[in-house]
Structures are given as C-alpha cells and as structure tokens.
Amino acid sequence: MKQMTYAEAIRDGMRVEMQRDPNVYLAGEDVAQFGGCFGVTGTLYDEFGPQRVLNTPISEAVIVGHAVGAAAAGLRPIAEIMFVDFMGCCMDELFNQAAKMRYMFGGKAKVPMVVRTPCGAGMGAAAQHSQCMESWFTHIPGIKTVMPSTPADAKGLMAAAIRDDNPVVYIEHKQLLGVSGDVPEGEYVVPLGKADIKREGSDITIVAWSWMMQKALAAAEQLAAKGINAEVIDPRTLIPLDKDEILKSVSKTGKLLIVHEEVKTSGFAGEIAAIVADEGFDYLDAPIKRVTAPDTPIPFSPVLETAYLPSEEKIIKAVEEMF
Amino acid sequence: MKQMTYAEAIRDGMRVEMQRDPNVYLAGEDVAQFGGCFGVTGTLYDEFGPQRVLNTPISEAVIVGHAVGAAAAGLRPIAEIMFVDFMGCCMDELFNQAAKMRYMFGGKAKVPMVVRTPCGAGMGAAAQHSQCMESWFTHIPGIKTVMPSTPADAKGLMAAAIRDDNPVVYIEHKQLLGVSGDVPEGEYVVPLGKADIKREGSDITIVAWSWMMQKALAAAEQLAAKGINAEVIDPRTLIPLDKDEILKSVSKTGKLLIVHEEVKTSGFAGEIAAIVADEGFDYLDAPIKRVTAPDTPIPFSPVLETAYLPSEEKIIKAVEEMF
Amino acid sequence: MDLKKEQLLDIYKKMCTIRAFESKIVEIFAAGKIPGFVHLYLGEEAVATGVCANLETKDFIASTHRGHGHLIAKGGDLKSMMAEVFGRTTGYCKGKGGSMHIADVDLGILGANGIVGAGMPIATGAAFACKYKNNGAVAVAFFGDGASDRATFHEALNLASTWKLPVVFLCENNGWAISNSQKTHQNITDISDRASGYGIPGVSVDGNDVIAVYEAAGAAIERARKGDGPTLVECKTWRHRGHFEGDPGAYKDPKDQEEWLKKDPIPRLEKNLLKLNYAVQADLDKIKADTEADIEEAVKFAESSPLPDPQELFTDVYAD
C-alpha cells in the first residue's frame, strides 16, 4: 500500500499496464511533455517516450476514431479527451464505431480501447467544462462505463479497463484528482461490474458514484449521528452494473436514494430507480428518491454553481424526508 | 380535415409555417430537388425556391452549427439530419451550443431552431441506420424533444416546434411515414408538453410514443378482448413531459408499463419509471414494467431485427404478467 | 506500366467479379430477396481493383457504404459476402451486419461503414498500428467526394500527416453525393487540391483507367511503406446506378450518364488487353463466364444457408 492521490493512482494504473503490455499506448491533447491538462499523465512521456505517449491536434473525432482502428488492428489505445464535455465532438466514433464494431462484424473484431476523460463541476468552469453525462454512455450497448470514487478504485479500474477487450469510457472526476488514499502497489485490478459497499447500514440504501460517493459517505456519517444508519453503495462501474448488490441492499433497508451529479432528467439514477421499481418493488417501503443536479446548464458564478451541485446537506435533507 | 400520410403531414406543417413566417427555412442533405431521403420535404423546394430550401454538403456539424448562428441572428432554421443515427456527428453543436447558448448568455439570446430527423428500425437498415436514442436529447437541458405518433400530431407538433423560441429536436419515425390519418388543414398547432390519452382505460397505464404508441394501441385492443382495459398515454413530447397526465392515470390504474424502441438501459422509460416510483409510489400496486429493445446494437437480418423490436405480442405478454 | 500479363489478367478478373456480383444484386434486390439499403459499385470497379492490386494481406482497408467492390478487391470471400447480404448465419457477420457492415479483419478489411467518412479515422488508426508495430504494412481509406466534406476527412488527414502515418486517402469522386453533384457540395474541382492544406501530396487520376489507378495508388502506397507519410489520391469515376437500389437517379443528366457509360472501365481494359496481346476475346469471355458462375454459386450458397437463430441477437455485444 502506498499513499497516492487519485490522479497519481490513475497514472500508476496506466504505468503498470504499459509496462506489462507493449501494445498499450496513450494519445490525447497535451498528454505528453505537458503531462495533461490536469497533470494526470504527468511523467509518463518521460517514462515511455514519444512512441507510446503522443500529443494529438485538437481533433476529438480522430482521437477516438483512430483508437478504434488501432484497437481493431491489435493495439490497446488509451485515448484522452480533455473534458467529458468535449465528447459531443466524437460521439459518432464512440457510439457508431467503437461500440458497434464487434457486433456488426458478427463477433469477428475486438476493440480494446479506453477513453479517459475528466468530468464534473465545482471549479467555476461554467457550462461547457463542468458536465457529468455518464448516462449517455450507459445508453450505448457495446461499451462499458467506469467512474471511480477513490484512489484505489481509480487504479484498479484503470487496469481492468485497459485489459478489457471492449471499449471502455473511464471517467475521472476533477474534484477527486487531488484526493489521497491507500493504493496497492504493482499490478492491481478491480473487476468491472462489481459494486463496493463503501459503508454498511440497515436503514436506507444510498447509491452514489464518483465525487458524489464521497458526499454520500460524508452525509451518511452525519445521518448516523442522527440515528439513521445508511448503507452506501458505490457501483464503481455503471456498465456493467452490479444490480444484484443494489437489490440486496434495498431488500434489507426498504428505502433507496440515488445521488448523482448529472442533471436529473434521464440521468443514470433513473435507470437504477427503474430497475428497483421493477425487480425490487416488493422490498420498497417508501418512494425512490433522487438527489441530482437540476435540469439546467451549469452556471459560472460560484454562488449559482454551489446551488447547482448536490451536497451533503441536500442528501441529508432528502434522507430525512424519507423517514 | 384531410387524409394525409404522416410524411405529408410533416411537410404540411413545415409548409404552413414557411408561408406564415418568411424567416423559416429548411436545410439538409438532399432536401431540395430530391425531396429528402425519405421524401418528406417533397415539393417544398418547388414551392419555396432555393433561398428557403437548401441542400447541404455531408457536414452534420455545420448543418446544426450554422442553424445555431442563423437562429441567434434572427432566423428560424429547420435543419434536417438524414438519420437520427448521425446525430453523433453533431452532438457538440446541439448540446453545448444550441442548448446552452441562452443560459450561458444570461437569457440574452434566443435560439429558435428545429432539428428534424427520422428514427427507428424495421427496414433491415442495420446498426447505424435504425436507432432510437431520444433519451440522449432528454438529458440536455435547454432543448425540447418531440416524437409524434400520428399524422395530425406530426403536423401540429411541427408547427409548435417551429414557433417555439428554443431548439427542438423533432424525431419522425420511418415506419410511420406512410401511415395515413385525418389532419386539420391550414394552421394547426399541438402544444408542446401536452400528453394525449390515445385510449382511455382503467386497469393499467401504458405510456408509449412514436411507432411504439401504435403498437401499444393495437395491443390494448387485443387486451380488451381478454378483459384488460388499458389506458394508453402518448406524451408526444418527452421534454417538456406531461408527467401530471401520467401520474393521474396511474393513480387510477395502479399499474404502469412503459414501451419504447430505444435500448432498455438509460432509455427514457427509466426516467418515467423513476418519476412514478417517486411521485406516484403510493398509487402503485405492482412493479413498474418496461418493454423495450434489448441492450444490443440493431442486427441486420430480419429474423434478428424482429426479435430485437418490441412488438404487440411482447406488450401483451408483459401486461398479462402484471395481473 | 510495370504490370505483367498475369497481374493484368488478375485485375481484369477481379473487375469482372465485382461487376458480376453487383449485377446479381440488382437482380435479387429487385426480386425483393434482400432487405435494407444496398449501394452498388457498378462502374467504379477500376478504383478498388487498381488500388488493392498494390496491397498485401497484412495491409488494411477501411471501406464505405458502397463497399462490395473494395471487399472483393481486397480478397473477400464471395460466398461469405453474399450470405451476409442475404442475412444468413454463414455470412461474414453471421447476418448481423448486412451489406453496409461486411468486414474481414483477418484480411485487413476493417469494414464497410454506414457512416459517411467514418473510415478515415479508422484507417488512420490502423496505419498507426502498422507504424507502431513497424511491420511494413499500410492502410487505405476509401471514401467518396461527398465524404471529403466531412469532419473526419479533415481531422484524419491532419493527424496522419502530423504523425507521418502509412496511410493512403483514396477518394472515389463519382461526381455525386446522393442527389448532390460535386459542384453543389463543394467549390473545387479536384479534391486532391485539399492535400496541400495538410502538407501532403495530392494527385488526381482517371478512375476508370485501372492502370492509371494502379500506378497512382501504387506510388502513394510505396511512399507510405517507406515511411514518408500519407497521400491523397483522387480517382474520378461515375456510378452507373442510383445512389442505392431503388433510386432511379433522376437527378443525373442522361447525356452525362451516356458519356460515362462509354468510359466504362471494363471494356476499356478489355481493349487494352487485346491490344497488348495479353488475351484474345475468347479468353476474356471465359473469364467473365467464370466470374458469373462464381457468383451463381455464391448466391446458391447464400440462399441455402440457414437464417440466424433469434437468440443470436444477444451474442457478440461484448467480447469477454
């Protein structure tokens, strides 16, 4: 174990896999000498050289599109999109090419590639540099969606994403990059599709991921002081989703709250709510609740951005209203 | 009233609005002399001339992107994207530009534009020409999403979409284009955000839209013969969503089934289920069910495509299992 | 011309095979035997054939919606192709892809593609893999005049040039993007003029002259193999049919159509072969008849192949 920030853990995940497999390479805007817009790729250019860590032009479509071709031709690209907000510039390459190639070809292709991209608000970066939009990716059969909330998960899920033979969208949260935690050294893999119970509890199930998982955990501590013992589940990967773990928890608690930073309408909380309102209906003793961003673009001014973001307080309030 | 096909009704909706407002124009691939890939724009080029009906290069980003600029500068563009499957080529222009411009500018811009685009499977057009993906659009605050199921709605909602001062994604279903029905002549507006109860009933609420609304209606007739009296609600516009009408119906029936052609995970049925599992929880006497496409790309071979699509039979079976 | 007799006869045979394949599809589509969209390569046979005559199995191509010709030229199996067009289990994609998604990754065929322009980034990526592995292979991206207006054209050419990748951007300028003639969708005559914007060579050739195509593509492919980076090659050609089967192509001026039919690449090559004394008419007739027989066999194979089991719907979404 070693103390690392989330950013260092992501980097270590890439490093170990790049050491392990010469076919893994990294391409994106300013990922080389500069070390990435948020410093996540850091020293990888120095460690692996210009063949394996490549700067690209500002050309999101070909960043993702070239990765599809390179993956089909036998490599394992990690393509960085500087902000998840820019995915609108390469959705065709992701959803019509990467995601569908295997199926369209009758199973006769493999497209092992990772699209790494940071999400999230909280830094005053306004409407086009602060979004969360994971539900789009979860609506695309053929790709997997990963959203780690801790340094250890960040490393282990990065390894799993790189080793996976399918396209994986790996979304890192900007607010977590500087958060530290214990991380296993060397090879370390957290399997995709395995939720993690970050806190056990019996009174209510809270499902949250990425930055919101940290907020949910903090809220749960405060709720405990108020006598409400929340179970906090981090699915870690939205696709594949470990729905069994969620259903099991709801069968115990009877109550479900889902927290995410995406806007509410058609966010992934809706999918989880729908699953539980179907398969876990009999367990429920209260309406399923969601704490999410409102259906607005993300405002610049910190006062407004704070009002926009789900918070510990909003989670606590929502939980209390369920009792 | 006049008998028209759905395609003719869309065209008539555009025609009447173009006559009414000289700022309305139409641009897209092959929409002019050729009359559109599916014949929807038909004779509009002959009627309105090359100034107002324009062919574009195969450049989806600038088709939508130029519309944003033209709308902000005072026109009311209708931009056609030949298949909704191609929206991946212009998502940035839709979600970061069109949708957010007004908000980012503090309310000091209007972006009245319509993106018209056909969706849907059933013609053996395979994975990249058959999709439904409305939930993506519903996840974008700032735009509205319209999906008519009948010729009359197609016309009236087109008028409303054109007159609306916001970006509207108007999704027409390829399988409905040839379907005929009575359509009011002249100016005719169906307001956005108003659901239509296409069939009254008391035993179960079925929510469906676009082609699936037709399937749901047919299923309801068969169910009636079996003694189950289904209420079939067509939201017509997903954003804004007339959730009150849905909740009211569920308060009466106690049961909810949602049908859509999108893949299941993170489809818009999830959102509706989540709303009802929250705000209508006390009305429910059974799990909320969804009949949707499975989480796979769309296969080519008709045998497989038929297996992929939701059908009358699948709806009937799902309903029967709820009793 | 460094093409030997055998090579040129092979090229002729490939062109006849494409012609026979596509002509057969006209027939079976009209008979209602195949669903969906089919875009035929009739009239453009010289392009795919001339280009792919320079390629080895290890090389990659990315194709388009109008892909049958490219696939046959790159060595695609006729039976597996035909069965795919028919949506059968024995098809290249087990019936899941259809005409617009036929692929054979083992032969370096990275798929036909339903998205105009999508092949260019994919070929660029495959070329990156070739360079990365340093295996001497190259990639060719086929695309149309219409596709040269898409986002992906620009981003792919720029990246390929900046990274000096072994890829050839092969534009099939058949004068039309569905109903839009070239001059209504772009303000240039030679698409190869776009090359200079990326600092790479651009060349335009008569796409109905298979030898000219062979040579121009050959030079570009050699350049790529040597590590000198990408080239934009434009082949001017014409599609004989409508955009897809079912489109009568009413937007075409009949005079243009007539002119171009006179430039049909197959009779042109025949004349050449006879003039060079590489063949007598009977040889050519025999080759043609052979290819037609091959296609008949492919159709028989396809029609007698089983339809997919509905459960196949759920497989191949993910690799495990």
Place this chain on the structure above:
Amino acid sequence: MDLKKEQLLDIYKKMCTIRAFESKIVEIFAAGKIPGFVHLYLGEEAVATGVCANLETKDFIASTHRGHGHLIAKGGDLKSMMAEVFGRTTGYCKGKGGSMHIADVDLGILGANGIVGAGMPIATGAAFACKYKNNGAVAVAFFGDGASDRATFHEALNLASTWKLPVVFLCENNGWAISNSQKTHQNITDISDRASGYGIPGVSVDGNDVIAVYEAAGAAIERARKGDGPTLVECKTWRHRGHFEGDPGAYKDPKDQEEWLKKDPIPRLEKNLLKLNYAVQADLDKIKADTEADIEEAVKFAESSPLPDPQELFTDVYAD
C-alpha cells in the same frame, strides 16, 4: 493605408484598453478573486482590433475561449464584461457565463466559446442570416491555429464557400495550442494554405502589425459584403502569457518569447503614430492612462455589484 488619424488613434485606444483589461485580470486572478479558467489576449491585441475596425454594429463576430480582446474590439461594454468575469448579476450574462461565455447579441457578439472551433459554424450561420436578409452585414469567426485542426473548420469553410456566404474566417495563429507548438499539431506553416481546398482566397499577415491586419481583414470583409464569399485570413501572432492564467508556459523557448516580446504590437503602433505625427508621446500616455482608469472603474463596478440570487440558477434555461 486608408486609415485616418482619428481611426488610428481609436485603434490605439482599443488596443490599450484590451491591454489594460487583460493586465488587470492577471492581477485579480492572482489575487484569487475570480474562479474558473481565464485565457488572456495579451500580445494579440492587434488582431481583434485591426479586424473589428472594419466592422459595423450590425456585423457579427463569433469569438473563442480567448475572447476578451474580440469583445472589447467589437464594442463590448467594459463594466458588463468585468462584472461577468467576476460572476456578478450586472455582468453580461448575469454571472451565468463567465469569461468563456461573454456575449452581446445586440452588438453582434455571438459569444466567447468554451469549445475550440465551435464559433466557425455559428459565424457561418450568422452570415447565412445576413445573406438571407440581404442586409449587407457580414460575420467574422475568430479561431486559433489549434482550432484550425478541428472538424468544424473544415465543414464551416466548405459550406460557406459552397453557399458563398459573407463570412471571414480569421485565424489567430499564435503558434500554440496549449502546449503544442504549431508544428506538432499540423504539418504546414501557413494556415492560409488551407483556403485553396475550399476554393476561397487565403492570406497570411503579420498579426502584430495592426495596420496589416486592418487591411487584410478589410479586403476580406469587403469581398464578403460585395457577395463574393468567404476568405481565410491568418494573422501570425504570439500570446505573451501561458495558455490560461496559472499556466507558466514552460513549453515556450525563452528566446522565442523574448523575440516576440520585441514585436509587441502596442509599442509598434506607438512608433508608427509618432512617426506619422498623429500623436506625441504625451497623447499616447494620456490614452493609456485613460484606458487604465476605465478598467479601474470597471473593476470597481464589478466588485460592488451583487452576487446572483441562487434562484437565478433556474431561469433562462428556456425562452417562453
């Protein structure tokens, strides 16, 4: 040069205003008074100023993430701009946009933009509206060397040329796309070389010479106004600061930085003004001092303006 004394002094004043605005932001950003990303225009003042000196209020511009200079040059109100950067209700966007989204549609300013390259289609559409309404107005899209690699560059230039729209594509080649020098993101030296791929004129000028910019942009704008279609104008310049405030710009060679500082457009224009006898040093000092005072006032206005009410979060999503 057809610039009169008054005009040139106006231009000088605008450049000084931009310089003062941006220099002030350096200070207040360092003091932690503004959140988010700010990208400063220091060193590039001649471009926006030279271009916009040709524009009228009815004309449109689409700006970039590095937008302050464009907005000031097009007539943007300093107080409203500064208040927006501070996130106050009195800002152009009521604090909802911030530095990257300042806009004034009434002045034809279609917004700064957080998405690199997004302004080009938007300006193309505004130009379409000008042509449609036949009102003699034009649109200018500002964008960087990095943006010239994006999808939108290609699609916008091609459409604008095909439709002969009154738009000028104004590339500010400052040699960098964040940490990528031009030669690492494209394989050409003159971005204006891309014009020929769209059948439009392309021209490159010294972007630190405001008179050269004025003239080149003027010719392009006149061409657009006359109905002759778009032009690609490249202005070669240099940003003095890092990519955003907080970036030390360590990737720059100090020698290059030094060379370019010598070419600072403001002293250059000063020399010119003195040589032309349009001003004496005291006049220039006065103008500078005035602009600095204006900025001080703008900051005072911003800092004393109220923060938004949290309920403002929910307004302006839709027009009704």
